[in-house]
Amino acid sequence: MTRVFVTRELPGGAGDGSPIARLREALGAENVDVWPEFDPPSREAFLERTEGCDGVLCMITDRIDTEFLEARPSVRAVAQLAVGYDNIDVPACTAHGVAVTNTPDVLSDATADMAWALLMAAARRLPAGRDAIEQGQWGQWNPTWMLSSEITGRTLGILGPGRIGAAAARRASGFDMTVLYTGHSEKPDFPGTFVSLDELLERSDFISVHVPLNDETRGMCDASFFRRMRRHAIFVNTSRGPVVDQPALIAALEDGTIAAAGLDVMTPEPLPPDDPLVRAKNIVLSPHVGSATLETRTKMAHLAVDGLLAGMRGETVRHLVNPEALNAASRR
Ligand code: DGY
Secondary structure, three states, X not given: OOOEEEOOXXXXXXXXXXXXXXXXXXXXXXXXXXXXXOOOOOHHHHHHHOOOOOEEEEOOOOOEOHHHHHHOOOOOEEEEOXXXXXXXOHHHHHHOOOEEEOOOOOOHHHHHHXXXXXXXXXXXXXXXHHHHHHOOOOOOOOOOOOXXXXXXXXXXXXEOOOHHHHHHHHHHHHHOOEEEEEOOOOXXXXXXXXXXXXXXXXXXXXXXXXXXXXXXXXXXXXXXXXXXXXXXXXXXXXXXXXXXXXXXXXXXXXXXXXXXXXXXXXXXXXXXXXXXXXXXXXXXXXXXXXXXXXXXXXXXXXXXXXXXXXXXXXXXXXXXXXXXXXXXXXXX
């Protein structure tokens, strides 16, 4: 008998062929335990519900670390419903022979769309326009009122030209933009020019961040980063909040070091309504919903189910993050 814990209800419903129905069919409904609440299980509840489990389908809100792996030695697979997996200690999973899978590719377009939604909303001052209407400040049409930034023909800097960065860059061709990029992927799948970080900051009118969160990227968008950007430039982040030094971003917006920002991710999440970021000047915020279309989240759930089932069987799948875990598992 193979048992799994799913840490939240999955998108896609529960009908035939849905992600959760596939899991129930593969393992038997009684062996699939789904956390029923909107908020994630507490650490205690997580440990309690995973007792005797072979696999976990988890989210970015669940911490998978050595303490968990030692407490739950029966777990053989962890399937993350996200492409980023900074909540999972992958080396520890590998050492314990636990396969880790994620959900790449299927969310690249939705997340790139969100980066563009933020870029365009910040450039064309959509929140300020709405505020003006709401506050009765919309007077007669005036040629100098609510002026904003042109997008067409300008320069987009992509920081992190991976799958999502590439999807964001490809969208720039519709706006006749010049695309610059910097980061580790050497041959990205879009037309653009590789430049140093300094050159990217100095030349870009818009900068969109698409890096994973790790020791190298944590806090990389700091005061010096913002100082090197152009004064009219707009900063967009749909990757992870801790990549940005948030007080430095707020200061850069307040003193006009940069023109505006659009963020889908921040620190902490959820962001309290009284956080200084909410009141910062020229900022557009969305609550970490880059991949949140019904279609994309359903595909992510299917991919996570595939990963969980394959991982527990010791099979390799394309989105297995740590193939070395399978060798370690065969020695268990
Ligand atoms: C991811 O996939 O990493 C997102 O941030 C969650 O939608």
